[in-house]
Amino acid sequence: MLRRLGLVACALTLWLGLAYADEPKLKIGLLTIQSGPYSAIGEQLEHGFRYYLEQNGQKLGGFNVDVVALDTGASPAMAKSKAEELVQRERVQIVVGPIASTEALAIHDYMRDAQTPLVSPSALAEDLTQRKASPWFVRATSATGQLSHPLADYAANTLKYRKIAAIASDFAYGYEIVGGFQRVFEDNGGVITKKIWVPLNATDYSSYISQIGDVDAVYASFSGPAAQNFLRQYVEFGYKDRVPLLASHSTVDESLLPEMGDDPIGVISSGHYSPTIDNPENKEFVRGYRERYKVAPGFYSAGGYMAAMLIDTALTGFKGDLADKAQLMQALRAANIARSPRGAITLDEFGNPVCDVEVRKVERKDGVLQNTIIKTYPQVSQFWTYPPKKFLADPVYSRDFPPLRSGDK
Amino acid sequence: MNQQLAITYLLGSVTYGGLLFLLTSGFCLIFGIMRVPNLAHGSLFMLGAYVGVAALRSGAPFAVALLAAGGAAAALGAIFEAAVLRRVAGDEMRQVLATIGLAFVVGDGILAVWGGNPYRAQAPLALRKSLQLFGAVFPAYRVAVLAIAVVSAALLWLLIERTRMGARLRAGVDDLEMTRALGVSAPALFTSAFALGSFLAGVAGALAAPIVSAYPGLDFDILPLALVVVILGGMGSLAGAFVASFVVGGLYIVGPVLLPELSYVILFLPMAITMALRPQGILGRSAR
Numbered sequence: 001m002l003r004r005l006g007l008v009a010c011a012l013t014l015w016l017g018l019a020y021a022d023e024p025k026l027k028i029g030l031l032t033i034q035s036g037p038y039s040a041i042g043e044q045l046e047h048g049f050r051y052y053l054e055q056n057g058q059k060l061g062g063f064n065v066d067v068v069a070l071d072t073g074a075s076p077a078m079a080k081s082k083a084e085e086l087v088q089r090e091r092v093q094i095v096v097g098p099i100a101s102t103e104a105l106a107i108h109d110y111m112r113d114a115q116t117p118l119v120s121p122s123a124l125a126e127d128l129t130q131r132k133a134s135p136w137f138v139r140a141t142s143a144t145g146q147l148s149h150p151l152a153d154y155a156a157n158t159l160k161y162r163k164i165a166a167i168a169s170d171f172a173y174g175y176e177i178v179g180g181f182q183r184v185f186e187d188n189g190g191v192i193t194k195k196i197w198v199p200l201n202a203t204d205y206s207s208y209i210s211q212i213g214d215v216d217a218v219y220a221s222f223s224g225p226a227a228q229n230f231l232r233q234y235v236e237f238g239y240k241d242r243v244p245l246l247a248s249h250s251t252v253d254e255s256l257l258p259e260m261g262d263d264p265i266g267v268i269s270s271g272h273y274s275p276t277i278d279n280p281e282n283k284e285f286v287r288g289y290r291e292r293y294k295v296a297p298g299f300y301s302a303g304g305y306m307a308a309m310l311i312d313t314a315l316t317g318f319k320g321d322l323a324d325k326a327q328l329m330q331a332l333r334a335a336n337i338a339r340s341p342r343g344a345i346t347l348d349e350f351g352n353p354v355c356d357v358e359v360r361k362v363e364r365k366d367g368v369l370q371n372t373i374i375k376t377y378p379q380v381s382q383f384w385t386y387p388p389k390k391f392l393a394d395p396v397y398s399r400d401f402p403p404l405r406s407g408d409k
Numbered sequence: 410m411n412q413q414l415a416i417t418y419l420l421g422s423v424t425y426g427g428l429l430f431l432l433t434s435g436f437c438l439i440f441g442i443m444r445v446p447n448l449a450h451g452s453l454f455m456l457g458a459y460v461g462v463a464a465l466r467s468g469a470p471f472a473v474a475l476l477a478a479g480g481a482a483a484a485l486g487a488i489f490e491a492a493v494l495r496r497v498a499g500d501e502m503r504q505v506l507a508t509i510g511l512a513f514v515v516g517d518g519i520l521a522v523w524g525g526n527p528y529r530a531q532a533p534l535a536l537r538k539s540l541q542l543f544g545a546v547f548p549a550y551r552v553a554v555l556a557i558a559v560v561s562a563a564l565l566w567l568l569i570e571r572t573r574m575g576a577r578l579r580a581g582v583d584d585l586e587m588t589r590a591l592g593v594s595a596p597a598l599f600t601s602a603f604a605l606g607s608f609l610a611g612v613a614g615a616l617a618a619p620i621v622s623a624y625p626g627l628d629f630d631i632l633p634l635a636l637v638v639v640i641l642g643g644m645g646s647l648a649g650a651f652v653a654s655f656v657v658g659g660l661y662i663v664g665p666v667l668l669p670e671l672s673y674v675i676l677f678l679p680m681a682i683t684m685a686l687r688p689q690g691i692l693g694r695s696a697r
Contacts, residue, residue, distance in 0.1 A: 035517070037626035040525025170672075199672050201630045203621040206421045207662045210414055225527035225624035232529070237417070238539055238546030259529045
């Protein structure tokens with residue numbers, strides 16, 4: 001009797017085990033930053049991603065999801081080896097991440113060779129979906145210039161500025177965001193008088209700010225502590241009262257605003273996400289996220305959230321084989337998000353979102369700083385209004401491209 | 410360059426120089442006595458910045474916040490010297506490596522306690538404004554920093570030249586073996602030097618916080634500046650560090666304006682030249 005019971009138990013376990021193994025499960029690798037100076041943004045991204053999963057019962061597109069999160073420390077070399085670990089050892093079907101553009105570029109070729117879908121939640125580097133576009137890549141954020149093109153249009157055609165000096169951190173993101181601004185601003189009759197590049201490890205901005213000269217406005221792009229220090233010194237050296245400031249989204253990101261005092265009030269910036277976007281999806285997201293994590297979601301939280309939503313949308317109604325990464329990729333590329341905190345999003349042929357871009361102004365409301373939306377550019381492409389072919393024939397935005405038109409040195 | 414800009418640059422240079430002197434005086438002191446370049450110096454500076462911000466937020470007056478920052482850094486420095494460095498005394502390579510270890514521990518500790526977002530420190534209310542000086546706009550707080558740096562330099566000079574502890578420190582720098590033979594306890598000397606050096610780093614950090622903010626990564630943004638100053642000034646020479654601080658302050662502020670393409674190397678070029686032509690630095694003595 002006992003023996004028979006044992007047999008039944010065995011069979012039962014086996015059957016349960018098989019049944020369990022049969023249920024298709026999606027394994028997602030998350031490349032985030034958990035250590036070092038950039039761990040704060042890593043945490044925001046992971047919170048956004050996991051918050052979406054929590055809200056959806058740990059399922060995406062109806063499939064149970066396992067998440068393996070690995071730390072890259074914001075280092076491209078580390079991102080590469082962690083990507084290999086996710087693909088080869090953990091055998092994940094989709095990789096979400098890594099956070100920084102340098103990291104994303106470092107694993108770009110590997111992911112293509114490994115034929116594993118990469119969903120980028122925050123890397124903005126232009127060429128990821130332009131000159132180095134890969135069929136295994138899809139972006140849940142946007143390209144860099146996609147964010148500054150509309151602001152340049154706003155500066156030239158609404159604010160009627162004619163002469164603007166640009167000041168930004170001296171690395172690829174700074175070149176791209178300023179380059180995009182310059183192209184559209186100059187094509188609309190404006191002139192960029194100067195491009196001032198500030199080294200990433202600078203602790204003092206006064207000597208850079210003092211070079212701004214006689215202009216209608218300044219366009220600035222910094223991130224993290226550099227943004228905070230730049231804005232403060234822009235105020236302290238008496239420029240804010242005289243020269244209006246336009247900025248990239250990162251300069252006045254929600255995660256920085258609480259520590260900025262009155263410095264950023266009045267700064268006009270552009271971005272694809274703000275907690276003030278007025279639609280029911282975003283209101284619910286901001287309310288729930290704030291309740292869960294005690295802060296408003298910013299660029300990186302929204303990035304994680306949107307990456308999860310993109311996968312969710314792609315896999316809703318997915319009839320193929322979860323183990324077949326080519327089918328997964330095809331579904332991801334076809335994902336059209338009808339409603340999201342960022343509004344409707346479709347993907348172009350390069351896997352980059354065509355999405356709304358908001359022009360925002362920093363205001364104090366109920367004692368708290370926020371980016372109030374003053375204009376929405378609907379459904380903006382990464383190529384702005386230029387034909388993609390013509391756009392791609394030019395080199396990627398860099399320190400010297402587009403070149404300065406004015407002779408003013 | 411017009412007059413207004415010239416004044417901005419001049420003021421910027423001397424105030425930054427003042428801040429650099431506070432940062433490097435502690436480094437110099439420790440190196441002078443112990444012959445150990447303390448690579449955790451930037452971390453003690455960063456700790457000072459965070460403690461200063463925390464103290465200010467709990468409502469402490471600015472002077473108290475400065476002392477709290479200095480005290481925290483001094484306590485950590487003294488404990489580290491007594492508990493770690495002393496165990497590897499005489500082995501300079503291991504001591505240097507131990508200071509790097511401390512730098513990582515402090516960096517991660519700060520991340521664990523304060524998280525990764527930058528903190529903004531507020532200058533004292535009376536200094537939270539900009540001055541009009543000869544047509545140039547300049548933040549009042551920076552002028553105060555310069556004054557504090559000069560006063561600190563004077564106090565430090567008095568401490569070293571006019572007190573018994575200072576005499577022991579000087580004797581230790583000159584000839585450690587003879588000083589010990591005369592009955593001065595080397596461990597006590599080392600610990601007090603390390604604590605004093607750390608105190609200065611902590612105060613400098615808190616003082617710099619309203620200008621540079623407290624953020625993770627500040628430690629290794631600031632450490633190279635300290636190294637450049639001491640190499641230029643002469644390892645272990647306080648007077649040299651004083652002069653070099655203002656030279657480097659000037660280079661740091663004016664360099665990127667005159668030679669924007671060289672803004673990354675502008676500080677290290679003079680350092681490399683100094684090392685090649687005058688390895689002992691501006692006011693340093695030649696190697697023992």
